[in-house]
Amino acid sequence: AQKVTQAQTEISVVEKEDVTLDCVYETRDTTYYLFWYKQPPSGELVFLIRRNSFDEQNEISGRYSWNFQKSTSSFNFTITASQVVDSAVYFCALPVYGQNFVFGPGTRLSVLP
């Protein structure tokens, strides 16, 4: 079955700490994409990144980085030097049959000043 697990329900860190959000997935597909979305307190969902299973290189964008490892079926997201504005719920997502995506349950990150 296609499935996304985000085992960390809630994480709290103090500003400037680094934090890693875990995402573990299950898929029958040999090639696939993975996504991360951010949902800040205002409620809208914002796309962060899409990765293709062909490419296992780490992706870095400013303070954000993503570590994709097919061997462990993980696509982890690290925020370096966290800021209060990073407080949000973060979702990992995997495309499945047809037009659907399966979303993980989300990890709520609280960055305290």
Added chain:
Amino acid sequence: NAGVTQTPKFQVLKTGQSMTLQCAQDMNHNSMYWYRQDPGMGLRLIYYSASEGTTDKGEVPNGYNVSRLNKREFSLRLESAAPSQTSVYFCASSGLAGTNTGELFFGEGSRLTVL
């Protein structure tokens, strides 16, 4: 740029009432989606429309109907609301027709409470 716009943002209904959630996108996207978000469950797909004139059921379609009015608009209707439909509803669109490999662009959400 408006992106994806959905209305209303908040609605309270009584059990058995009907209502329609409206969604419009101005990005010329082919695919549109309706998701519901419930605590601890991520987002679950209700219905989607791969292109104008087509709609398909998602994971949790019971109690809902949809209409793809044109390329821009995709509405979600609750014919007889039930308390189990209390949720936050998100409309989304994607630019890659016929695939689910493109990122989703979401509306701001509609919070529905059914009493």
